[in-house]
Amino acid sequence: MAEGEDIGLDDLGTGAEVAQVVRRIARVARDLSKRIARGPLEGHGATRGENSDGDTQKALDLIADEAFAAALTDSPVRWYASEEREEVAALNSAGALALAIDPLDGSSNIDTNVSIGTIFSILPAEEDPLTSVLRPGTDQLAAGYVIYGPQTALVLTLGKGTSVHVLDPETGRFEQVAAQLEIPAASSEFAINVSNYRHWGAPVRAYIDDCLAGDTGPRAKNFNMRWIASLVAETHRIVSRGGIFLYPADARRGYERGRLRHVYECAPIALLIEQAGGAATDGCDRILDRVPQSLHERTPFVFGTADKVHRVAAYHDLPHEEVAALFGRRGLFRQ
Ligand SMILES: O=P(O)(O)OC[C@H]1O[C@](O)(COP(=O)(O)O)[C@@H](O)[C@@H]1O
Ligand SMILES: [Mg+2]
Ligand SMILES: [Mg+2]
Numbered sequence: 001m002a003e004g005e006d007i008g009l010d011d012l013g014t015g016a017e018v019a020q021v022v023r024r025i026a027r028v029a030r031d032l033s034k035r036i037a038r039g040p041l042e043g044h045g046a047t048r049g050e051n052s053d054g055d056t057q058k059a060l061d062l063i064a065d066e067a068f069a070a071a072l073t074d075s076p077v078r079w080y081a082s083e084e085r086e087e088v089a090a091l092n093s094a095g096a097l098a099l100a101i102d103p104l105d106g107s108s109n110i111d112t113n114v115s116i117g118t119i120f121s122i123l124p125a126e127e128d129p130l131t132s133v134l135r136p137g138t139d140q141l142a143a144g145y146v147i148y149g150p151q152t153a154l155v156l157t158l159g160k161g162t163s164v165h166v167l168d169p170e171t172g173r174f175e176q177v178a179a180q181l182e183i184p185a186a187s188s189e190f191a192i193n194v195s196n197y198r199h200w201g202a203p204v205r206a207y208i209d210d211c212l213a214g215d216t217g218p219r220a221k222n223f224n225m226r227w228i229a230s231l232v233a234e235t236h237r238i239v240s241r242g243g244i245f246l247y248p249a250d251a252r253r254g255y256e257r258g259r260l261r262h263v264y265e266c267a268p269i270a271l272l273i274e275q276a277g278g279a280a281t282d283g284c285d286r287i288l289d290r291v292p293q294s295l296h297e298r299t300p301f302v303f304g305t306a307d308k309v310h311r312v313a314a315y316h317d318l319p320h321e322e323v324a325a326l327f328g329r330r331g332l333f334r335q
Helices: 016-041 059-072 107-112 129-133 194-199 202-212 231-241 262-274 306-317 320-324
Strands: 047-050 056-058 077-082 097-105 116-124 142-148 152-157 162-168 173-178 189-191 224-226 244-247 279-281 301-304
Touching: 016 059, 016 097, 016 116, 016 142, 016 152, 016 162, 056 059, 056 107, 059 077, 059 097, 059 107, 077 129, 077 262, 097 107, 097 129, 097 262, 107 116, 116 129, 116 231, 116 262, 142 231, 142 262, 152 173, 152 231, 152 262, 189 231, 194 202, 202 244, 202 306, 202 320, 231 244, 231 262, 231 301, 244 306, 262 279, 262 301, 279 306, 301 306
Parallel strands: 077 097, 189 224, 189 244
Antiparallel strands: 047 056, 097 116, 116 142, 142 152, 152 162, 162 173, 244 301, 279 301
């Protein structure tokens, strides 16, 4: 891929190789954003098959995956691990980096004109492809997402804060609009797919019960609920105005470890959330400390404003009688 065309992102303040990979991802994202904006005019909503995880693949999932892989073949990326591929693919044998990517997140929303995104994680490459990506999220050299919404924006961490870069469609450049994001502490929004309520464990039910009870419950304040079913869009809302996101484990078959994938969804989002002052756990433990065992492994995922995330962990530590009690009788957390 030509490096010449101006994409912005000039002074990333990181090593040349990581910066080159980020810029190439941004170039593909810029092209993708145009295709996404054309919507049905591109005819890309059609279902094409299933990925390794059994999820329905849209044509645009595959187009995005091919475009990122093609753009990175002669880059410093040695190993390319994608949601859309069963195995880690080999790109440049001389490359020093590994890339894990969800080329298109929330693609079930394409037809509905809701914001979707690309999530990526850049890691050091080891000799073995899987060893390169099955490691703690603290090893990430960079992580980010691109949101394709009313604005196309890149939210990026290089391990020292989280920055936001908005694509100017007039110039084709990503312009930095925030150098150091801080997730707002005060927020009364929570995001969870409440249709799964009956399948959740007692601690998650208790946490949500107490939010739903509003100013009549132990939290003594009213909350608002959001669910876009597009992880990147939920993340963007939370980095912009705080709140909490939960996709917990539940009792449905296949959801014993939740829905979201550790390597290319949760680990990169966890890093950029922490770098923006927030927290990310599997309900109890820090996501970035977990070592995944397989490429497409799932994990329960809770992230957002730090004190809210820690409160969810505290519900998991409550004695069973306390957590199973109706909110009216739950003593702890009563303000
Ligand atoms: O439909 P559900 O169960 O609410 O799940 C929604 C979640 O699934 C996802 O769409 C999964 O991502 P993909 O679209 O990449 O498979 C997330 O973006 C979203 O948070
Ligand atoms: Mg996804
Ligand atoms: Mg996807």
